[in-house]
Each structure stands twice: as structure tokens, then as C-alpha cells.
Amino acid sequence: GQQVMQIPQYQHVQEGEDFTTYCNSSTTLSNIQWYKQRPGGHPVFLIQLVKSGEVKKQKRLTFQFGEAKKNSSLHITATQTTDVGTYFCAGFTGTASKLTFGTGTRLQVTL
Amino acid sequence: DTGVSQNPRHKITKRGQNVTFRCDPISEHNRLYWYRQTLGQGPEFLTYFQNEAQLEKSRLLSDRFSAERPKGSFSTLEIQRTEQGDSAMYLCASSSLAGVETQYFGPGTRLLVL
Numbered sequence: 189g190q191q192v193m194q195i196p197q198y199q200h201v202q203e204g205e206d207f208t209t210y211c212n213s214s215t216t217l218s219n220i221q222w223y224k225q226r227p228g229g230h231p232v233f234l235i236q237l238v239k240s241g242e243v244k245k246q247k248r249l250t251f252q253f254g255e256a257k258k259n260s261s262l263h264i265t266a267t268q269t270t271d272v273g274t275y276f277c278a279g280f281t282g283t284a285s286k287l288t289f290g291t292g293t294r295l296q297v298t299l
Numbered sequence: 300d301t302g303v304s305q306n307p308r309h310k311i312t313k314r315g316q317n318v319t320f321r322c323d324p325i326s327e328h329n330r331l332y333w334y335r336q337t338l339g340q341g342p343e344f345l346t347y348f349q350n351e352a353q354l355e356k357s358r359l360l361s362d363r364f365s366a367e368r369p370k371g372s373f374s375t376l377e378i379q380r381t382e383q384g385d386s387a388m389y390l391c392a393s394s395s396l397a398g399v400e401t402q403y404f405g406p407g408t409r410l411l412v413l
Contacts, residue, residue: 192341221401221402229406230390230404230405230406230407231342231390231404232404233401233402233403236400236401276341276342278341280400285330285347285349285354285355285400286344286347286355286357287332287344287402288344289334289341289342289343290341291340291341292339292340292341
């Protein structure tokens, strides 16, 4: 079945440092979504990427979808303590409505 | 609050008991999803409904699990003869068919089977 892996599993940075998480799917994705889950919370939708090579920005967050539509990345510039949480990528394959989540990257930010 | 709601938020039960969880989606959303999330893992898809029709079920959903959405609004997830391995967070999400299929998640029901 489809597998979606993320690296790193965990990253601890000091406030102000940059952070990147990488997402790799075993199969081609029709689109990819990113979610953030705060400790003790539920996943919250951040963004969706659809086109091959697409890049989208949300303030300090930059999202990229690979040319082959099998990988994606999320980059946070100048992290803040409010960025703490686990970031999940999630993808659809074909026309299926089943969303397969990645393994997640937990981000810890300290002052 | 017009978001997705789930009840109860926490459930502790003894092995072998039946439990039922409820999800109330965002009112205009016609798609409803159930996921299971264990500690340190991403949510795993269980099943989804479009209106009242259950369109897909994961192989994770054993015979002891059943989900319904009788009127195309709220949904229930029942687990019969619970096992310790069923302990997890059960998340519900809803989405609209229009535009980007953003799934809005509820707060989840945390189940502990003793």
C-alpha cells in the first residue's frame, strides 16, 4: 500500500533558526496537504499543493511540491515558539478521497 | 462553535466492553471521515461517508468496528468487544466537495481500554 515517510522524525531548534521537513511518498500523489498538530491538539489544515513543482508561501512558511509529485517539503524561516508542534504531510492518490498521512516531524523550539 | 465536534472527549473502558463515539461535522459538509491516531504516529484512515453512504473502509476496520451516518449529518463509530490494542485517539473530520478538499478535524475521542 501507499506509504508516506517524513524526515526528520524530530527536530529541536533555537528560536530564530530555520527548519525544514521532507515528505516522500511511495506512489505519485494527485495533490498534497500539510497539517500542523499542536501537543494535545488535533490536526489543523495549513495548505494544499496540486501542481508539479508548485511553491506556495504563507508568511514564514514555504511549501514545495516535487516535479514528480512524490515528494514535498515545508520550510519555516526564523522559527518562533508558536511553531512548536508536529507537522504532517498527507496525500491523495488518483481520485480517491482517502488521505494518507505521513509519519510526521515533531518540532521543538526553545528560546 | 461551528467546527467539528466529537463526544465523548475521553473514554475509559474495560476490555470486552462496547463503546460508541459520536461526530457532528460542520453542517454544510457532506463528507465525513474517521481516523485513528496512536501516540507518535500520523492519523490512519478508517472510513469515510459521502452524505449517508459509506464509500470506503480501511482494512484496519475489523469486524468489531462499525460506522454509521444515518441521515447524512452526524456519524457514530462503534467498537464491539474492545481490545487493549484499540486504545488510541479517534479523530473525525469533515469536508465539502466544493473547491479544495480541506478536511477539518474535530478534537478527537481518546479511548483507553484497560
